[in-house]
Amino acid sequence: MLRVSTAGFRGSFRTFVRYHSHSHGHSHTHAANAYLQTTNLRDPGVRITWIGLLANVGMAAGKGAGGIIFHSQSLIADAIHAVSDLVSDFLTLATVSVAKKPVTKAFPNGYGRIETMGAFGVAALLLIAGTSMGYSSILTIAEFALGTESTFVHYFSMLPLGHHDHGKPLQMAEWNAMWIALASIGIKEALFQATNRIGKKQNSQVLIANAWHHRVDCLASAVSVASISGGQLLGLTWLDPFGGLIISGMIIRAGIAPLKQAISELAGNTTVANSSDTAERVQDEATLLVERLLPGWQLERVLLEQYGSNYVATVFISSPSKRTALG
Numbered sequence: 001m002l003r004v005s006t007a008g009f010r011g012s013f014r015t016f017v018r019y020h021s022h023s024h025g026h027s028h029t030h031a032a033n034a035y036l037q038t039t040n041l042r043d044p045g046v047r048i049t050w051i052g053l054l055a056n057v058g059m060a061a062g063k064g065a066g067g068i069i070f071h072s073q074s075l076i077a078d079a080i081h082a083v084s085d086l087v088s089d090f091l092t093l094a095t096v097s098v099a100k101k102p103v104t105k106a107f108p109n110g111y112g113r114i115e116t117m118g119a120f121g122v123a124a125l126l127l128i129a130g131t132s133m134g135y136s137s138i139l140t141i142a143e144f145a146l147g148t149e150s151t152f153v154h155y156f157s158m159l160p161l162g163h164h165d166h167g168k169p170l171q172m173a174e175w176n177a178m179w180i181a182l183a184s185i186g187i188k189e190a191l192f193q194a195t196n197r198i199g200k201k202q203n204s205q206v207l208i209a210n211a212w213h214h215r216v217d218c219l220a221s222a223v224s225v226a227s228i229s230g231g232q233l234l235g236l237t238w239l240d241p242f243g244g245l246i247i248s249g250m251i252i253r254a255g256i257a258p259l260k261q262a263i264s265e266l267a268g269n270t271t272v273a274n275s276s277d278t279a280e281r282v283q284d285e286a287t288l289l290v291e292r293l294l295p296g297w298q299l300e301r302v303l304l305e306q307y308g309s310n311y312v313a314t315v316f317i318s319s320p321s322k323r324t325a326l327g
């Protein structure tokens with residue numbers, strides 16, 4: 001579609017671009033995971049991704065049950081994190097195929113923002129789960145330190161932020177909870193090693209990012225191990241809920257960056273898209289395209305808008321007569 005202004009000197013056309021930009025760094029975010037979209041289990045990258053997903057299912061259940069049975073708030077917080085990872089993976093599975101659908105008349109920019117809305121949901125979930133868990137930990141510690149009848153506990157427990165068994169005496173987290181957290185570190189480290197090795201062999205940024213996610217997850221379990229064993233060895237009952245508070249902070253922190261990113265994209269910010277690798281590639285291809293299809297015309301600039309993992313490019317061009325007029 002070529003839209004030329006009445007003066008005939010300037011024009012622009014919009015085009016739908018499907019590029020996956022490379023993700024850099026080892027942040028704790030969930031990029032669209034290409035390895036969950038295929039069922040070709042002969043590919044080691046696909047296999048290790050599914051193994052990681054299944055291991056997460058088992059560990060989320062094990063840590064959740066263990067945390068409740070053995071009275072460990074830090075292990076429960078760790079389990080909540082594992083559940084949010086799972087929700088995110090399944091959401092990726094559910095939305096990526098929708099985002100790939102070709103453009104329609106009603107959706108001329110494609111369906112990519114379904115992915116962004118999914119990312120928004122997961123990030124919001126992290127913030128809600130982290131806040132609720134952190135609230136419960138603070139209340140537990142306050143009840144233990146100040147007593148259930150203290151003014152702070154009285155008013156703080158009224159906040160509608162989460163569930164808490166008011167007035168139940170705090171029980172020491174048991175050693176068994178620590179063993180579960182320790183086993184989780186072992187499994188996650190093994191997943192990191194295997195995924196990182198395959199990622200490097202296949203030169204896959206997505207796999208390497210997934211590998212580092214496994215290792216970041218180790219951190220939460222390490223906090224749990226330290227707070228449970230420290231509590232047992234030093235006789236400090238409050239240390240485990242304090243560990244839960246730290247993990248809650250980690251969960252909230254993991255939600256903030258993707259939430260900002262999703263809001264920014266949905267609100268129409270184009271800065272991120274136009275400073276990406278993709279912007280350079282589109283610029284190069286648009287230059288070639290204009291040279292080939294519109295001899296004499298010149299590319300002025302390319303504006304990218306992001307729609308999830310898709311982009312829509314507006315290519316601004318100028319005609320030779322305008323340049324003559326200016327010259």
Ligand SMILES: [Zn+2]
Nearest residue numbers: 081085213217
């Ligand atoms: Zn995680």
